[in-house]
Structures are given as structure tokens and as C-alpha cells.
Amino acid sequence: MRVSELSRASGVSVPTIKYYLREGLLPFGAASTAPNQADYADTHVHRLRLIRVLTQLGGLSIAATRDVLAAIDDPRLPVPDLLGVVQRAMAPARGADPQARADVDRYLRRRRWTVPPDAPGRDALARALAALRDLGRDVGADVFAPYADLADQLARREVATIPANAARAEAVEAMVVGTVVFEAAFSALRRLAHARHAARRFR
Amino acid sequence: MRVSELSRASGVSVPTIKYYLREGLLPFGAASTAPNQADYADTHVHRLRLIRVLTQLGGLSIAATRDVLAAIDDPRLPVPDLLGVVQRAMAPARGADPQARADVDRYLRRRRWTVPPDAPGRDALARALAALRDLGRDVGADVFAPYADLADQLARREVATIPANAARAEAVEAMVVGTVVFEAAFSALRRLAHARHAARRFR
Numbered sequence: 001m002r003v004s005e006l007s008r009a010s011g012v013s014v015p016t017i018k019y020y021l022r023e024g025l026l027p028f029g030a031a032s033t034a035p036n037q038a039d040y041a042d043t044h045v046h047r048l049r050l051i052r053v054l055t056q057l058g059g060l061s062i063a064a065t066r067d068v069l070a071a072i073d074d075p076r077l078p079v080p081d082l083l084g085v086v087q088r089a090m091a092p093a094r095g096a097d098p099q100a101r102a103d104v105d106r107y108l109r110r111r112r113w114t115v116p117p118d119a120p121g122r123d124a125l126a127r128a129l130a131a132l133r134d135l136g137r138d139v140g141a142d143v144f145a146p147y148a149d150l151a152d153q154l155a156r157r158e159v160a161t162i163p164a165n166a167a168r169a170e171a172v173e174a175m176v177v178g179t180v181v182f183e184a185a186f187s188a189l190r191r192l193a194h195a196r197h198a199a200r201r202f203r
Numbered sequence: 204m205r206v207s208e209l210s211r212a213s214g215v216s217v218p219t220i221k222y223y224l225r226e227g228l229l230p231f232g233a234a235s236t237a238p239n240q241a242d243y244a245d246t247h248v249h250r251l252r253l254i255r256v257l258t259q260l261g262g263l264s265i266a267a268t269r270d271v272l273a274a275i276d277d278p279r280l281p282v283p284d285l286l287g288v289v290q291r292a293m294a295p296a297r298g299a300d301p302q303a304r305a306d307v308d309r310y311l312r313r314r315r316w317t318v319p320p321d322a323p324g325r326d327a328l329a330r331a332l333a334a335l336r337d338l339g340r341d342v343g344a345d346v347f348a349p350y351a352d353l354a355d356q357l358a359r360r361e362v363a364t365i366p367a368n369a370a371r372a373e374a375v376e377a378m379v380v381g382t383v384v385f386e387a388a389f390s391a392l393r394r395l396a397h398a399r400h401a402a403r404r405f406r
Contacts (some may be wrong), residue, residue, distance in 0.1 A: 049337045057334050080401040087394050108395065115398045124391035131260050131384050134252045135376070146360065147389045148396075150353050155396030157349065159404050171405075173338070179397065181334050183390060186350045188327035190386065191290050192311065193351075193358030195283065195318045198378070201362050202282040 003029075006040040010048035017048070025051055025066055050173070058180035064089035072172050079171050086179050087120050096126035104129060107141035111148065158182065206232075209243040213251035220251070228254055228269055253376070261383035267292035275375050282374050289382050290323050299329035307332060310344035314351065361385065 006029075007014045020026040026047055029038025047069075054060045054068060071077055071085040096104075104126045108115060115122070125144065132139050162174045209232075210217045223229040229250055232241025250272075257263045257271060274280055274288040299307075307329045311318060318325070328347065335342050365377045 046339070049339075053334045053338065057330060079405040080398065083397055083401050087398070091394075113395060113399050114402065115395050119395055119398050121391040121395035121398070125388055125395070127260060128384050128388035128391065131256045131387075132380070135256060135380060136249070136252075144388050144392060147357070147385065148392050150357060151389055151392035152396045152399075154350070154353060155393055155400050159397065159400040162404070164404065175397075175401070177335070177338060179394070181331050182350065183393065184334075185328055185331035185347050186354055186393075187386060187390070188324040188331065189347060189351050189354035190358055190389075191294075191382070192316060192318050192322055192324035192328070193355045194286060194362065194378075194382065195290070195322050195324065196316050196355075197358050197362040198283040198286050199317065201365070201367065202374075 001040050003038065003040065006044055006048070009045045010052075012048045012052065020048070020051060023062055023066065025062070025069055050176070053177070053180060057184050058090055060089055064092070068176065072169075072176070075168060079168070079175065082172055083175055083179070084116065084119065086176055090179065091120050091124055093120060093123065094127070096123040097130040100130040100133070101126040103141045107144075113148075113152075154186075204243050206241065206243065209247055209251070212248045215251045215255065223251070223254060226265055226269065228265070228272055253379070256380070256383060260387050261293055263292055267295070271379065275372075275379070278371060282371070282378065285375055286378055286382070287319065287322065289379055293382065294323050294327055296323060296326065297330070299326040300333040303333040303336070304329040306344045310347075316351075316355075357389075 001009065003014055003017060006012075007017060010017075012020075017026065021028060026044060029040040029044065031037075031039060051065060051069070054065045055062070060068065068086055068089045071082045077085075101123060104122055105117075108122070125141075129139070129141055129144075132143065137143075158178045161178075162171050166174070204212065206217055206220060209215075210220055213220075215223075220229065224231060229247060232243040232247065234240075234242060254268060254272070257268045258265070263271065271289055271292045274285045280288075304326060307325055308320075311325070328344070332342070332344055332347075335346065340346075361381045364381075365374050369377070
């Protein structure tokens with residue numbers, strides 16, 4: 001299909017498609033001499049939708065989206081490493097209070113969670129712990145225990161839904177979708193549940 | 204204390220403190236003729252830490268932070284309404300596909316979740332549903348059922364930890380902290396758990 005048809009099929013405007021082509025987020029169509037003449041396929045439509053999910057729902061920048069797509073396209077990258085790329089793209093490294101980080105690391109060891117030392121979740125959790133202490137709560141990392149139990153339950157189920165013999169492309173997309181879409185969904189549901197329980201308790 | 208001492212006690216720079224004063228995020232100190240002469244109290248230190256949590260951990264803009272603080276300071280605002288303000292500040296209204304939104308509304312009715320029609324979580328969940336369909340998955344809102352179960356369990360526990368006879372200020376802060384800090388913590392834990400389970404499954 002031509003770029004105008006690609007735009008109609010994907011709901012992404014032609015200028016935005018050209019921008020993605022220039023930025024290397026979208027591969028050029030077949031026999032492309034100019035974007036308008038190139039022949040685009042269904043894979044392009046799907047790629048545009050994936051870009052939309054990453055940028056709009058996941059809040060990823062164009063640069064972070066490009067990193068994720070490059071990792072998806074790299075057949076040598078093992079699937080768990082791809083997960084690290086997606087996680088880093090969604091939550092860029094920002095560091096954390098060293099004491100809180102040491103407490104988080106000790107807590108994860110005690111729970112026997114084997115996670116790479118540079119997994120971005122470690123600093124993210126340490127920032128949450130430091131915030132609680134900043135606000136005057138005298139708490140250790142075990143304040144997160146009920147959350148860790150539920151998160152572990154959820155993640156185990158999510159990873160298990162990916163067939164072990166899935167094609168790489170399928171496993172990879174399931175992982176990206178799981179990280180971005182279901183995180184947004186869970187956060188929405190938790191807020192809805194807060195609204196419902198708070199209304200019951202305080203009215 | 205003077206503004207320089209307030210800066211040391213809070214870890215927030217003097218120019219940033221003056222910016223917050225100008226923007227109405229931080230009340231002026233007692234007998235204030237100029238920020239440097241005013242007398243600041245421990246409540247100012249605490250307020251600065253709360254601002255830091257909202258902006259850095261919650262990712263709120265200055266305008267959204269001001270909305271949340273104004274709601275906290277308004278003694279006439281019932282606590283569940285405050286929750287709506289915090290939720291809207293964290294996830295500004297963006298609309299959603301009408302079909303997905305109708306499906307979400309129907310799903311919440313079927314689960315008997317009584318939630319205001321303008322609760323921002325409805326559109327946020329509808330956007331997640333629309334994203335799944337966009338990516339070619341033929342799913343209904345019940346794809347979120349396991350997430351809804353866990354979110355409900357978590358929210359019920361979180362709301363219950365707020366003493367029913369808590370002072371308003373205490374209840375309010377617990378709610379803000381619960382929304383912002385524990386959401387960040389849960390998201391970090393889910394990603395850590397993904398890393399751990401994916402490594403087991405794919406290596």
C-alpha cells in the first residue's frame with residue numbers, strides 16, 4: 001500500500017509517518033525511492049500501532065521508543081535482556097539514596113529474588129523507600145512486602161502466559177505489551193478501586 | 204528558621220524555595236516582609252518534602268502539584284473528593300475510544316464497582332483496552348479480571364490502613380502517599396518480578 005493508505009489503515013497522519021521514517025522508528029517500504037512511492041505492508045501498520053502504544057500509553061520519548069524497537073528487531077538479543085531494555089526505556093536511570101538502595105538490595109536478597117544488579121526497578125523501589133522516610137515514616141523495605149507478594153504473583157502469571165516455544169517476535173511483543181499496557185491497566189484499576197473503597201469508608 | 208536553614212533542613216535549594224513561594228505551593232513564613240527574613244517552621248520542611256515526592260516520584264507538574272496542595276489545604280473538601288483531585292493531577296483527562304470506554308463502564312457495572320462516572324481511571328482503563336485491540340488482540344474488558352482482583356485487594360487494604368478517626372491532615376497525606384509512593388513501589392516490584400521470572404523461563 002502507499003503511504004496515504006498506510007495512514008488510513010493505522011490512523012497515523014502522513015507527516016507523522018514520514019517523521020518516524022526519518023527517525024528510524026519505521027522501516028522504509030519496499031522499493032522505496034521516496035516515501036510516497038514506496039510499498040508498505042501490514043507489518044508497517046502493526047509497527048505504527050506498536051509505536052503509538054509505546055509513546056501514548058507508555059509515555060516513552062521518541063529516542064526511548066527507538067531503543068525498544070531496535071531491541072525488538074535484534075534477533076541476537078535474548079528475551080530477558082529485551083525486557084531490561086524496555087524497562088530502562090520506560091524508567092530512565094535516575095539513581096537513589098545509597099542507604100535506601102542498600103536496604104532494597106538486602107530485602108531482595110532476603111526474599112531470594114534473583115534480579116540483575118543494574119535492574120532499574122532496584123533504584124525505583126529505593127526512591128519510593130526514601131520518599132516514605134523523607135515524609136517522616138520510620139520504615140524498612142519490608143513495608144513493601146504485601147506489594148511484593150502481589151507483584152510476584154502477577155508477574156509469574158504474566159510471564160507464564162508467553163508460550164515457551166513462542167516465536168521470538170511473538171514473545172517479544174507479549175513482553176512489551178505486558179509491561180506497558182497492563183501496567184497502565186493495573187494502575188487505572190487500583191485508582192478505581194481506591195475511589196470505590198474510599199467512598200465507602202469516608203462517606 | 205530562616206530560608207537558608209529551611210533549605211538545609213529540607214534539601215531544597217533557596218532559589219527553588221523562592222520559586223515555590225512565588226508559585227503559591229509553599230505558604231509564606233511568619234511575619235514575612237521578604238523571604239529571607241521570614242520565620243519558617245517544621246511544617247514548611249514537611250511541605251517541601253511532600254512537594255518533592257509529588258513532583259519527582261509522582262511526576263506531577265508544578266500546576267498539578269499546586270492543585271493537589273490546594274485540595275489538601277481545603278478543609279471543606281471531603282477526603283474521597285481529594286482522592287479524585289490527586290488522581291486527576293497524576294493522570295490528566297485525555298479521553299478514550301468510545302467503544303472501549305463503553306465496554307469498561309459495562310464491565311465495572313457487572314463487577315458492581317461503584318465509581319464516579321468521571322473517575323479518570325475509567326478512561327485510562329479504556330485506553331489500555333483500545334491499545335490491546337489496536338495490536339490485534341480480540342479481547343473484552345474481562346481480560347483485566349485478574350488485575351482487577353489484585354487491585355481491589357490492594358486498594359481495600361490500603362484504604363483500611365487509614366484510621367477512620369484520623370485527623371483530616373493525616374488521612375489526606377496517607378492517601379496522597381498511598382497513591383503516589385506505593386504506585387511507584389508496586390510498579391518497580393512488578394518489573395523486578397518480571398526480570399526474575401523471565402530469566403527463569405527464557406534462560
